Amino acid sequence: MNKKIIILGSGGCLGKQISESLGFGSYNLKKISRKNFNYIDNDNKLFKIIKKFNPKIIINCAAISELSKCRTNPKKAYKVNAIFPYKLSFISLRMLFLKENGNLFIK
Numbered sequence: 001m002n003k004k005i006i007i008l009g010s011g012g013c014l015g016k017q018i019s020e021s022l023g024f025g026s027y028n029l030k031k032i033s034r035k036n037f038n039y040i041d042n043d044n045k046l047f048k049i050i051k052k053f054n055p056k057i058i059i060n061c062a063a064i065s066e067l068s069k070c071r072t073n074p075k076k077a078y079k080v081n082a083i084f085p086y087k088l089s090f091i092s093l094r095m096l097f098l099k100e101n102g103n104l105f106i107k
Helices: 013-023 043-053 067-072 074-095
Strands: 003-008 027-032 057-060 098-100 103-105
Touching: 003 013, 003 043, 013 027, 027 043, 043 074, 057 074, 067 074
Parallel strands: 003 027, 003 057
Antiparallel strands: 098 103
């Protein structure tokens, strides 16, 4: 059985490398980049996608890593690099709220 994995930030350098590496295995990948939709600001839509795909693993590669961009727009950098991972941890907790016999039940 293929392990389901979601890769957030799949359009960036790290996300592309991880996607490529995992693409050779027996994994069912769902690659999400900000080109698909603005998941940084739309956590409800992101939760629905995660819930529907029901992954075993979520890999967050979303980041603003270019120092000049962080200096130019520190609020956006903070939002993407700090606030979004924090929100993502709560989305993950919602997915694991109730687990029984390997099946997820969302309340």
